[in-house]
Amino acid sequence: MSTLRTAMLLAALTALFMGVGFMLGGTGGALIALVIAAAMNLFSFWNADKMVLRMHNAREVDERSAPQLVAMVRQLADHAQMPMPKVYIINAPQPNAFATGRNPENAAVAATTGLLENLTQEEVVGVMAHELAHIKHRDTLTMTITATLAGAISMLGNFALFFGNNRNNPLGIVGVLVAMLVAPFAAMLVQMAISRTREYEADRLAAEICGRPDWLASALARIGGLGSVRYETAERNPATAHLFISNPLSGQRFAGLFSTHPPMNERIARLNALGQSWGDDPFVIDRAGRGGSSALQAPSKPEGPWG
Secondary structure (H helix, E strand, O other): OOHHHHHHHHHHHHHHHHHHHHHHHHHHHHHHHHHHHHHHHHHHHHHHHHHHHHHOOOEEEOOOOOHHHHHHHHHHHHHOOOOOOEEEEEOOOOOOEEEEEEEOOEEEEEEEHHHHHHOOHHHHHHHHHHHHHHHHOOHHHHHHHHHHHHHHHHHHHHOHHHHOOOOOOOOHHHHHHHHHHHHHHHHHHHHHHOOOHHHHHHHHHHHHHHOOHHHHHHHHHHHHHOOOOOOHHHHHOHHHHHHEOOOOOHHHOOHHHHOOOOOHHHHHHHHHHHHHHOOOOOOEEOOOOOEEOOOOOOOOOOOOOOO
16 A cells, blocks of 8 residues: 555544544543554554564464475565565464565564465465565555554543543543444444455465466465354454454454455456466466476365474
C-alpha cells in the first residue's frame, strides 16, 4: 500500500481512538487519547512487528533448526529480488501464515506448524511466496500497525465501565454505551478498511515469484478444507486476523459483513485462470530449495512434518 493510504488509515484510527476518549472523558479524554495515539503510532512503526510475533508466540528459526523452510524462503526472496526476511514458526494446529515488518529490509514471515504438517512442500512454497508478495508490496506496515492500534481501541472500549462515570463525560451513559458497542467492532471495521484487492494482488505476485499458480491454488484449497481447526491465540486477538493468508477465526463468523479476505473459491479461480494463460517452463523451486526451470508434478498428499 502507498504511503498516502498508510497515513490515511493511521489518521482514521487516531480519530476513532480520540472519539472513544471523548465519549469517556470529554475534551480532556480526547486530548489524552490523542497523546496516547500519537505515542502508539510512533511505537507501532518501530515495534508492531515484534509485538505481533510475540502475541502469537512465534519462534525464529534458521538453517539449523528449519533448513528446508529457510532455504525455500531464501530462494523465493532471491527470485523476487528482495532482502531475505526473518523466518518464524508458530506452534498452532491451524494451517496458516502471515508476514509482518515495516519495510522489506525489516520483515518476517511466520508459518504455523499446522501449515507445515498438513500441506505439501510445493503448497508451502506457494504460501510463502504469497507472504513475500505482501512484503514486496509494502502491505505489511499498514497490516501490522492496524492490528496493533485496533487492539488498543478495543482495550479502550473495555475501560468504559470503569471510567464511564467521569463527570467530564459530555454524553453520560449514552457515551459509555456507544464506546462499549463501537469498540468491540473496531477491529473488524479496521480490517474491512484493508482492501480485498490486497489479497488478490498478493496471490498474483506470489504466482510470479514461485512460477506455479497451481501450487498456491492447491494450498488455498487445502487450507480452506482445514479451516474448522481452531486457532485459540487468533481468537483472543481478532485484530490480527487480516494479517493471515486465510481468516484464522473459527467458522469465520459474520463472514458476509466483516470478511477480511476475499472468498477462497474466487481466489482459487483467479489463480487457475492465471495458470491457464501462462506458457510452459515456468521458474520453479525444487524440493531442495533450488531454483530451476523444469516443472514438478502437481502437489498430492501431504509430506510433512518437515524442517
